[in-house]
């Protein structure tokens with residue numbers, strides 16, 4: 129299913145989405161081989177894609193695929209830190225009822241920002257996943273002071289969780305001059 133009109137399927141879409149996921153897995157393998165950190169430049173991005181939903185330019189959830197690969201290869205606890213301006217609704221949905229992946233997201237408040245229907249602070253997981261989902265919605269105009277306070281809180285939760293691995297969904301649309309976002313982070 130598609131939850132918006134932002135993820136059309138055209139010639140080459142599957143090849144692009146599949147290749148982006150392979151890029152994420154290549155970075156994941158670099159970590160498995162001992163790298164301290166690895167950067168995967170994935171296009172199309174993935175954090176709005178759930179297991180059965182595409183949308184928001186996202187088809188396959190690259191971060192979730194990398195997180196699952198870490199678990200499949202012997203890690204017990206993976207944390208995801210999503211710092212894109214928009215809430216990672218797809219990633220949250222995939223792991224919402226699980227406690228082997230902690231999900232944290234700092235983003236524009238969904239009352240005013242895409243994806244609108246998820247990303248509120250009271251979404252904390254369900255079932256076995258209750259207490260393993262942390263959302264930090266922030267108002268338009270938030271700058272470094274407010275944003276970094278939320279980042280500190282998210283990092284504290286990740287530390288408390290004692291994660292083996294941290295996967296970062298790195299959107300840089302939090303920049304002050306981003307044309308469609310309302311945060312005021314400077315370089």
Ligand SMILES: [Zn+2]
Nearest residue numbers: 212213214299
């Ligand atoms: Zn974004």
